[in-house]
Amino acid sequence: MAIQKKSNIHILDGNQAAAIAAKLSRVQVIAAYPITPQTPLTEQLSQYVEAGELQAEYVAVESEHSAMAVCTSASLVGARTFTATSSHGLAYMHEMLHWAAGARLPIVLACVNRAIGAPWNVLNDQQDSISQRDTGWIQIYCRNNQEIMDTVIQAYRIAEIVHVPVMVCYDGYILSHTEMPVDIPDQKDVDRYLPPYKPHTVLDPANPKNYNLVTLANPRVGVDGKLCHGYMELRYLLQEALQNSRETILQAGKEFNEVFGRDYANMFWEDREDAEIIIVAMGSLAMEAIVAADMLREEGIRVGVLGLRVFRPFPKSDVVRALRKSKLIVVFDKNISYGSEGATCSEIKSALYGTYINASIRNFIVGLGGRDVKARELVDATRKAIASLKETVINPDYPEWICQI
Amino acid sequence: MGTRECNHICDESSPGIGEAGITGEWRIVVPSIDEKKCIPARSNKPTCFLCWLYCPEAVITKGIPPSINLEYCKGCGICSQVCPVQAITMLPEEKM
Numbered sequence: 001m002a003i004q005k006k007s008n009i010h011i012l013d014g015n016q017a018a019a020i021a022a023k024l025s026r027v028q029v030i031a032a033y034p035i036t037p038q039t040p041l042t043e044q045l046s047q048y049v050e051a052g053e054l055q056a057e058y059v060a061v062e063s064e065h066s067a068m069a070v071c072t073s074a075s076l077v078g079a080r081t082f083t084a085t086s087s088h089g090l091a092y093m094h095e096m097l098h099w100a101a102g103a104r105l106p107i108v109l110a111c112v113n114r115a116i117g118a119p120w121n122v123l124n125d126q127q128d129s130i131s132q133r134d135t136g137w138i139q140i141y142c143r144n145n146q147e148i149m150d151t152v153i154q155a156y157r158i159a160e161i162v163h164v165p166v167m168v169c170y171d172g173y174i175l176s177h178t179e180m181p182v183d184i185p186d187q188k189d190v191d192r193y194l195p196p197y198k199p200h201t202v203l204d205p206a207n208p209k210n211y212n213l214v215t216l217a218n219p220r221v222g223v224d225g226k227l228c229h230g231y232m233e234l235r236y237l238l239q240e241a242l243q244n245s246r247e248t249i250l251q252a253g254k255e256f257n258e259v260f261g262r263d264y265a266n267m268f269w270e271d272r273e274d275a276e277i278i279i280v281a282m283g284s285l286a287m288e289a290i291v292a293a294d295m296l297r298e299e300g301i302r303v304g305v306l307g308l309r310v311f312r313p314f315p316k317s318d319v320v321r322a323l324r325k326s327k328l329i330v331v332f333d334k335n336i337s338y339g340s341e342g343a344t345c346s347e348i349k350s351a352l353y354g355t356y357i358n359a360s361i362r363n364f365i366v367g368l369g370g371r372d373v374k375a376r377e378l379v380d381a382t383r384k385a386i387a388s389l390k391e392t393v394i395n396p397d398y399p400e401w402i403c404q405i
Numbered sequence: 406m407g408t409r410e411c412n413h414i415c416d417e418s419s420p421g422i423g424e425a426g427i428t429g430e431w432r433i434v435v436p437s438i439d440e441k442k443c444i445p446a447r448s449n450k451p452t453c454f455l456c457w458l459y460c461p462e463a464v465i466t467k468g469i470p471p472s473i474n475l476e477y478c479k480g481c482g483i484c485s486q487v488c489p490v491q492a493i494t495m496l497p498e499e500k501m
Contacts, residue, residue, distance in 0.1 A: 104415045163414055200414060208420050213414045217407045223421030229408045237414055 007177060007285055012182040014175035017145045018084065018168070019044035019111045021152035023054045024190040028079040028197075031070035033061040035089040036122045037172040039114040042084060052239055064089040067108075068096030070347075075105035076211060078199035080156065083107065086172060087114035087128045090099040094132065101136030101238060104167075104200070104211050108152060109137075113334075114172040114281070115369040123370020124172040126283065130311075130335040130343045132167070138240050138245060138254040139312040141283040142170040143268075145182045150262055158254045160197055162245045164238070169311075171284045171334075173370070185260055193259045202203075207388030242313045249310055266310035269322040275304030276327040279382060282308035282344055285332055285366070292378035303382065306345055323352065330385045332378065333399070334367045341399045349395070363399035377402055420430035422477055430476055430479040434495040438470050442492035456484035456493060 012020070019041050022030070030049070032042040045226045048054035057074075061067045064085050070079040085093060090111055102105050102224065115121040129139060138158065142148045142338040148170050155166035170176060201211060219230040229237070249266055255265035277296075281289040286307030306322050323329060333342020340346065345363035350357070362385035367373040381402060430458040440446040444453040446469055461483065464474040473484070485493035 199470045210418045212416045
């Protein structure tokens, strides 16, 4: 289908893109606490509300824990809600992240990825959102500002179908404070793509309900005489929703493409048929990996790139398909699971277990606390990984760090 | 039998009288309302109802005077504590 493309390109940084996307999504309640590097996003949103450009309630809170508590309550009442945070703010929200997912509320959170102390650091890595991996949220990592804009809008569509909150993650400063051309979608088109939220929970004094009270381990019969889920059945349903959300995410992408002409699927994959070496990276780092792959190909080394986008649910079968011809997989992580390895490397290894793919895997930890990652460094690391195959094809227990220790 | 037919995706229930079930034989005191003191009964107006508001078992019905469902009342005594005119006395349970 030919897209009638009216381009409306503006020069925006990542925070502006996220703010405009939240406005286009017609969010009804925003509760956020400012934290570097997310601050300009919340300032922009409060300005929209103050100027009457956005018909929403902006709740100024005293902490991120309260921000997510407000979003949870507002979503339970039946409103479309938005929040944003970074680093320590996300860590402070941790308890309420579990609550939002457990209550199956379609909240969208923009996480502007930043390192966590100690020591203090306000620059980029992905340790903050990776540390929230097991809270039951869908996690999507953006590679540029257009993708931030589009992903926030898609996130509501996905969240409101599968009833799972979505964390839209993008790299602090590298995207949040870097301006690039972004096509701003038409409000009419967004309204067509994103119908008003139909809540599955409504707090209404005329029809009182209890939500998420003390729930026993075993199923029990409710006051209406029907058998209700126990705690474990409800946990299973959350896992099932995430397992099944792959299809919804892909479908939401396809429908987005029909309206706006851009599709991101759940990962991006440079399908170079001859590539036996695949570089894997997530977020803006994957863009750097493409530059590195091009440099290596100029030297005659056949390299492809797998850019991870959806981290939860982890797209195991799609990853296996992308890596089917690989002999060496070089995974760059901007996070570290201390005592183990980079989080995406563990996921890749887990996805490949039991398949016919028996590639060697090398993991490098890069860019923590805003340490600059140059394409040249990715090239050198990849060369080092290739050279290491002469000594052993066995995967090392622990990753290598690109730093000066 | 599984719980698939329960169409809730998070814990959800309607508040009902006696969520904690019919009271066992362990209750030792029961509330008794003195209509001469009770504000709605004395004034013949639907007012006060603090006992109704505070009852954790939701077994008190707003009425003139309020009525207490003793099948489910656990005998906690909160109603007698919150009553502003001390119209509710906790009397010893008469064993069957």
